[in-house]
Structure formats: C-alpha cells, structure tokens
Amino acid sequence: MRARRxxxxxxxxxxxxxxxxxxxxxxxYASWVSYKSxxxxxxxQLGANLDIISEQxxxxxxxxxxxxxxxxxxxxxxxxxxxxxxxxxxxxxxxxLDQVLGAIDALAIVDKNGDALVSSSIYPVPRDLNVADRxxxxxxxQQDAGTYVGEVVTPRVRPNTLFxxxxxxxxxxxxxxxxxxxxxxxxxxxxxxKLALNQPGTSLALARGDGAILARYxxxxxxxxxxxxxxxxxxxxxxxxxxxxxTSNNSIEGVQRRVGYRPLGYGNLYVSDxxxxxxxxxxxxxxxxxxxIFGVPATIFLFTLVLLVMRRTQEFYxxxxxxxxxxxxxxxxxxxEAVGQLTGGVAHDFNNLLxxxxxxxxxxxRGVVEARSERALDNALTGAQRAAQLTQRLLAFSRRQPLNxxxxxxxxxxxxxxxxxxxxxxxxxxxxxxxxxxxxNVEVDASELESTLLNLAVNARDAMPEGGKLTIETSNxxxxxxxxxxxxxITPGQYVLIAVTDNGTGMSRExxxxxxxxxxxxxxxxxxxxxxxxQVYGFMKQSGGHVKIYSEIGEGTTxxxxxxxxxxxxxxxxxxxxxxxxxxxxxxxxxxxxxxGVRQYASEILRDLNYQIIExxxxxxxxxxxxxxxxxxxxxxxxxxxxxxxxxxxxxxxxRRPGVKIIFMTGYSRNAIVHHGRLDRGTELITKPLIEGxxxxxxxxxxxxxxxxxxx
Ligand code: ADP
Ligand code: MG
Numbered sequence: 001m002r003a004r005r006x007x008x009x010x011x012x013x014x015x016x017x018x019x020x021x022x023x024x025x026x027x028x029y030a031s032w033v034s035y036k037s038x039x040x041x042x043x044x045q046l047g048a049n050l051d052i053i054s055e056q057x058x059x060x061x062x063x064x065x066x067x068x069x070x071x072x073x074x075x076x077x078x079x080x081x082x083x084x085x086x087x088x089x090x091x092x093x094x095x096x097l098d099q100v101l102g103a104i105d106a107l108a109i110v111d112k113n114g115d116a117l118v119s120s121s122i123y124p125v126p127r128d129l130n131v132a133d134r135x136x137x138x139x140x141x142q143q144d145a146g147t148y149v150g151e152v153v154t155p156r157v158r159p160n161t162l163f164x165x166x167x168x169x170x171x172x173x174x175x176x177x178x179x180x181x182x183x184x185x186x187x188x189x190x191x192x193x194k195l196a197l198n199q200p201g202t203s204l205a206l207a208r209g210d211g212a213i214l215a216r217y218x219x220x221x222x223x224x225x226x227x228x229x230x231x232x233x234x235x236x237x238x239x240x241x242x243x244x245x246x247t248s249n250n251s252i253e254g255v256q257r258r259v260g261y262r263p264l265g266y267g268n269l270y271v272s273d274x275x276x277x278x279x280x281x282x283x284x285x286x287x288x289x290x291x292x293i294f295g296v297p298a299t300i301f302l303f304t305l306v307l308l309v310m311r312r313t314q315e316f317y318x319x320x321x322x323x324x325x326x327x328x329x330x331x332x333x334x335x336x337e338a339v340g341q342l343t344g345g346v347a348h349d350f351n352n353l354l355x356x357x358x359x360x361x362x363x364x365x366r367g368v369v370e371a372r373s374e375r376a377l378d379n380a381l382t383g384a385q386r387a388a389q390l391t392q393r394l395l396a397f398s399r400r401q402p403l404n405x406x407x408x409x410x411x412x413x414x415x416x417x418x419x420x421x422x423x424x425x426x427x428x429x430x431x432x433x434x435x436x437x438x439x440x441n442v443e444v445d446a447s448e449l450e451s452t453l454l455n456l457a458v459n460a461r462d463a464m465p466e467g468g469k470l471t472i473e474t475s476n477x478x479x480x481x482x483x484x485x486x487x488x489x490i491t492p493g494q495y496v497l498i499a500v501t502d503n504g505t506g507m508s509r510e511x512x513x514x515x516x517x518x519x520x521x522x523x524x525x526x527x528x529x530x531x532x533x534x535q536v537y538g539f540m541k542q543s544g545g546h547v548k549i550y551s552e553i554g555e556g557t558t559x560x561x562x563x564x565x566x567x568x569x570x571x572x573x574x575x576x577x578x579x580x581x582x583x584x585x586x587x588x589x590x591x592x593x594x595x596x597g598v599r600q601y602a603s604e605i606l607r608d609l610n611y612q613i614i615e616x617x618x619x620x621x622x623x624x625x626x627x628x629x630x631x632x633x634x635x636x637x638x639x640x641x642x643x644x645x646x647x648x649x650x651x652x653x654x655x656r657r658p659g660v661k662i663i664f665m666t667g668y669s670r671n672a673i674v675h676h677g678r679l680d681r682g683t684e685l686i687t688k689p690l691i692e693g694x695x696x697x698x699x700x701x702x703x704x705x706x707x708x709x710x711x712x
Contacts, residue, residue, distance in 0.1 A: 038284040046273045074094070109178075113130070113132060152225060163185060204273050208268050243270075245258060329488045359604070399542040401538075425461050430470070455536055479562060503555065515549060517530075585610065589699070590630075590634070592615075593615075602690055638665050661707075664686070
C-alpha cells in the first residue's frame with residue numbers, strides 16, 4: 001500500500017516536473033533556432049542593402065566617368081592660355097553638361113599650379129581661386145593617380161558640402177593640372193535615409209578604404225569626417241579588402257553591430273551597411289513574446305492540473321490508509337473479543353470447580369487432627385487459592401469480573417497508593433506523580449484501578465533493571481470523532497487521561513501489538529505470567545475506557561489510560577468493610593444454585609454458621625418451595641441458572657414476598673444483574689469462588705441491614 005502510494009506520487013512528481021521542464025526545453029530550443037534565423041535574416045538584409053546602395057553608387061560614378069569623357073572632348077588639346085581665352089564659351093558648355101547630370105554639382109579645370117581655368121558654376125572664375133592644397137589635386141602632381149575621389153569639403157565659392165573626383169590633365173606628356181567633377185554627398189545620404197526608413201538601427205555609408213566618409217546616414221556627429229583606424233569598417237577592410245560581414249564595436253554610436261561592406265571597384269570606394277545587434281535581439285524577443293503569450297498559460301494550466309491530480313491521489317491513499325488502520329483495529333478488537341470469550345468460559349467453569357475444592361478443603365481441615373494431614377491440606381488450599389487468583393485475572397481480561405464503579409478522584413487515588421507503588425518499584429526507580437489541576441472525577445472501580453496502576457508499575461520496574469523514573473500524570477482529555485473512528489469500541493466524549501511513563505527498554509512493534517493478549521510475555525519462565533496487561537485491557541474496556549501503548553525502543557514506554565468522566569463532584573476513594581460478628585442466629589436461607597458441588601458447599605458452610613438451609617437447584621423448584629409457603633429470611637441465588645435466571649427469580653420472589661433480602665452469587669458478570677459488568681446500585685453481590693469468611697460477613701451484613709429497596 002505504502003509502496004504503491006509512494007510509486008504513484010513519485011510518478012506524478014516526475015510528470016509535474018516534466019510539465020514545466022518540457023515546455024521550457026522546447027521553448028529554449030525554439031528560441032535558439034529563432035535567434036539563429038534572426039541573425040541570418042539580419043545578414044541577408046545587410047546583403048540586400050549593399051546590393052541596392054552599390055547599384056546607386058555605380059550609376060552615379062558612371063555618369064561622373066561620362067562627364068570626364070565629355071570634359072576631355074570639350075577642351076581637347078587646348079593650352080591653359082587658350083582655355084582662359086575661351087573661358088566664356090567653355091563655361092557655358094560645362095554648365096550644360098552639369099545640368100544634364102543631376103548628381104553632379106559642378107565641373108572644373110585647373111592648371112598645374114592648382115589655379116582654376118574654367119568652372120561650370122561661376123564665370124569668370126576668380127583669379128585667386130586655387131585648389132593646390134586639396135587632396136584631389138595633390139594626388140596627381142607626382143604621378144597619374146587615375147580617377148581620384150577626394151574627401152568631403154566645403155568649397156570656397158559655395159556653401160554646401162561636396163567631394164571632388166579628379167583625373168590628371170597632361171600636355172605633351174607633362175603634368176598640366178586636373179579635371180575635377182564635384183559630387184553632392186546629400187544625394188547619397190538622402191537615398192540611404194529612405195532605404196533605412198523601415199529598418200530601425202540601420203546605418204548606411206559611402207566611404208574610402210582609408211576611412212574618409214563621403215556620405216552616411218545617419219549623419220556622423222559634428223565634424224567627424226573619417227572612420228577611426230580602430231573602427232569596425234577599417235579593421236574589416238584591412239583584414240579583407242574584398243568585402244564581407246563582420247561583428248564589431250561601432251566607433252560612432254558606440255554599440256555593437258553587424259557590419260557589411262563591399263568595394264565598389266571605383267577609386268578605393270566602399271559601401272557599408274551596419275545594424276546594431278541589440279536591434280536584432282529586440283526583433284527576436286518581440287517574436288518570442290508571441291510564443292510566450294500562448295505557452296506560459298498552457299504550461300501553468302498543465303502544471304496546476306497535475307498538482308491537482310497529485311493532491312487527489314494523496315487524499316485517496318490517505319483515506320485508504322485510514323480505512324486499513326480502522327480495519328486493523330477492528331480485527332484486533334475482534335481477536336481480543338474471541339480470546340476473551342474463550343478465556344472467560346474456561347475461567348468461569350474453573351471458578352466453580354475451585355469453589356468446590358476450596359470449600360471442601362476447608363471442611364476437611366476442620367475434621368483433621370493429624371498435623372501431617374493438616375499441612376497437606378493447607379498446601380492444597382494455598383494452591384487452590386492461587387488458582388482462584390489466576391482465574392480472577394482471566395475473568396478480568398474477559399471483562400467478566402464484577403465491578404463496582406463509583407466516582408473517584410484520580411489524583412487522590414494516586415496519592416493514596418503512592419507509598420505502595422514506591423515500595424513495589426524498589427530503590428533504583430524514582431516515582432513522580434503530576435496531578436493535573438482541575439482534573440475531573442472518573443467513574444471507575446477504585447480498587448481495580450489501584451491494582452491496574454500497581455500492575456503497570458511492576459511492568460515499568462521490570463523494564464528498568466538499571467533504575468530510572470516512573471511518571472504518573474493525570475489530565476483531562478477529549479476524545480473526538482476522528483480519534484474514535486480509528487480506535488474500535490470507544491465513544492467520543494470527556495475522559496481523564498492517566499499516563500504512566502517509564503524510561504526503560506521500550507517495546508518493539510510486535511510486542512506492542514501482542515502485549516494485551518493473555519499469556520503473552522517476553523519475560524523468562526516464572527518471571528512473567530503475561531496476564532498483567534490483558535487484565536488492564538479487560539478492565540479498561542469494561543469500565544468504558546480505553547488504553548493505548550506508546551513505546552520507543554531504548555527510550556521508554558507510556559501506557560495511557562482513558563477513563564470516562566464522572567458527572568458528580570464528590571468522590572469516595574474507598575470504604576472498609578464493617579467489622580462485627582458474622583455468625584447466624586438460626587435464620588433460614590434459601591440457596592439456589594445449579595452446580596451441585598457449589599450449592600452443597602455453600603449450604604454446608606452456612607449450616608456450620610448456624611443457619612437453616614433450604615436448597616433449590618433452579619428457579620422453578622425455588623418457586624415451588626415458595627408456593628408451599630416455606631418461610632425464609634434471605635435468598636442466596638446464583639445469577640446464571642438454567643431456564644429462568646437469578647435476576648428474574650429475584651423479581652418474581654420480590655413480588656410475592658416484598659422486602660425479602662437477596663444476595664446474588666456470581667463468578668462472572670455478563671448477565672442481567674450486572675449490566676455490562678457493572679453493578680446495579682443497591683444490589684448485593686458476592687463473588688465466586690465463595691470464601692467462607694467473606695460469605696459469612698456478607699450474609700450477616702445484609703440480614704442486619706435495612707430493608708432493601710425494591711429491585712428495578
Ligand atoms: P508480564 O509482565 O507478565 O510479562 P504483561 O501482560 O504485564 O505480562 O506484559 C506483557 C509484555 O509486555 C511484557 O512481557 C513486556 O515484554 C511488555 N511490557 C509491558 N510493559 C512494559 C514496559 N513498561 N516496558 C517494556 N515492555 C513492557
Ligand atoms: Mg506484567
């Protein structure tokens with residue numbers, strides 16, 4: 001059961017973990033895949049952008065190449081002086097060309113000193129207009145630099161920024177100046193801006209391999225005109241001038257980005273395209289959040305479901321366990337009941353036999369004069385009396401001993417016997433009694449309770465051979481429905497708990513389970529009878545109480561006695577039998593007893609005590625005697641009789657002879673007169689086996705006492 005439950009719970013726990021772990025794992029995997037694809041997508045976009053902007057640049061530079069060709073065609077082999085001479089005509093031609101080509105701001109020709117000869121934008125050119133300090137001029141002085149693209153400058157004659165593209169001018173193989181085409185960076189950056197409109201975090205640029213920026217969107221801050229040598233672009237170009245895509249730390253915006261660059265194949269120019277990686281991450285995350293919106297509630301739902309199933313399973317098993325415990329306790333109770341029936345039956349018959357033996361031994365003793373025979377009879381009598389004690393204990397276990405429950409103050413009772421307990425415990429065991437304040441009275445047979453406590457003390461002493469401590473503690477207790485459901489045969493209500501605790505050897509589980517069974521003992525032969533706890537058990541059951549063992553090997557044992565509360569406040573602990581003469585004065589006694597031996601024995605004693613005896617073996621013959629008007633002073637009747645029982649007989653006789661005195665004899669109590677083993681108030685009872693002295697006293701006491709109350 002426990003193993004099955006543990007297995008089920010374990011499985012559910014695994015499912016519970018899986019219900020979270022699996023979606024998390026799946027989600028992680030999906031995220032990883034989608035991150036990868038986001039990165040790939042970024043690179044694809046970078047590539048696509050580079051295609052577009054290099055296409056645009058190529059077109060513009062093609063038209064610039066075209067204008068160089070036109071410039072050569074227009075000026076032909078004209079010398080500087082001839083150009084100056086025809087400046088106006090040439091200026092107009094150049095202006096026409098300039099207007100055709102939209103990307104071009106101006107065209108100009110300079111001589112070998114950098115002095116302007118003609119320009120498309122101004123006529124006449126100022127005499128002092130010199131470009132000798134510009135890079136697009138200087139590049140051609142020493143050698144033919146081919147097509148040279150200069151840095152962005154603010155021209156001296158116009159307000160907007162430009163960059164010059166130049167070619168060497170030669171005359172007779174000698175350096176003669178340069179042809180210059182001025183392009184407008186804004187044309188590029190405007191185009192880039194449009195392209196980047198739907199791509200947040202994107203920057204596009206046109207730059208020279210040495211870092212000079214010709215155009216960029218977004219515009220570089222302040223006066224920045226070139227990428228620093230450590231910039232992503234420059235490092236990438238240095239590493240591989242053929243172009244590619246790299247991840248770098250951007251030197252302008254200061255963020256990490258993915259940068260694509262590609263050579264244009266024109267004057268060491270590159271187009272580049274950057275995108276911040278955080279932008280990629282953000283795009284990726286916003287994609288993920290869509291998954292999360294559905295995934296998280298589904299996972300929570302699944303988890304809660306499994307949690308619920310687990311709770312249910314736990315409850316189910318707890319319930320099953322409770323039921324099993326209750327069944328176990330019922331089985332145990334039934335077993336005790338069966339053993340009790342058996343023991344009770346045997347003990348009852350035995351008791352009658354012992355009555356005969358003890359009685360007759362007593363009679364025989366009176367007639368004996370020889371000392372040896374008398375000793376033998378004494379020994380036999382002692383043996384028989386010990387046997388009687390034993391049957392008494394068996395009857396106690398089978399709940400058939402006559403009890404006389406009264407209101408008892410448990411604390412006072414314990415104080416009353418603590419001397420006796422201390423003596424029984426010996427010197428090595430210390431006794432401590434803790435009487436709870438305001439402890440209720442209990443309804444119990446006081447002397448039986450005393451012998452129970454003595455019994456427990458003796459067990460405790462045996463469990464503490466090296467000495468120790470015995471604690472007897474009282475407190476009020478309420479046994480609730482829940483508790484009673486798990487313990488067979490107890491009704492919920494108010495009880496007083498008397499807990500007897502030792503710090504001895506303790507008991508194993510098996511010992512606890514068997515401890516109440518009669519003749520169960522772990523003690524060596526001769527030391528234990530195995531009847532102590534069974535007697536306690538029977539007594540507690542018969543008293544409407546409950547006994548429970550708590551024990552821990554090596555720690556000690558607590559025996560908890562629960563006794564039902566008595567509702568009256570005043571309590572009596574014990575009262576002694578009244579002393580006095582116990583012989584008869586010739587009164588007549590009607591003895592009704594079905595067991596011939598017992599009847600004859602009782603009659604014999606009573607005759608010896610000076611009583612007249614009428615005998616009857618059952619109720620019917622007793623009533624016949626009554627019909628015959630036989631007078632008598634006292635009815636001594638057995639309780640269990642064939643046919644009409646003693647109780648019914650008594651009621652019958654009461655009717656005919658009101659006020660007649662009656663004493664019941666009983667070896668056990670399971671019958672009409674002693675309801676559930678408890679004496680009816682006012683009923684006179686004598687316990688078998690009959691002891692001469694006790695019988696004599698009881699009869700005297702009843703005869704001398706007041707007229708009895710009518711039987712109920
Ligand atoms: P007996 O004392 O004659 O053996 P009991 O019915 O009184 O018979 O007790 C039965 C068994 O229960 C004992 O043999 C012992 O093993 C165990 N037992 C009873 N009381 C205690 C205790 N206080 N500590 C340890 N074991 C105990
Ligand atoms: Mg014992």
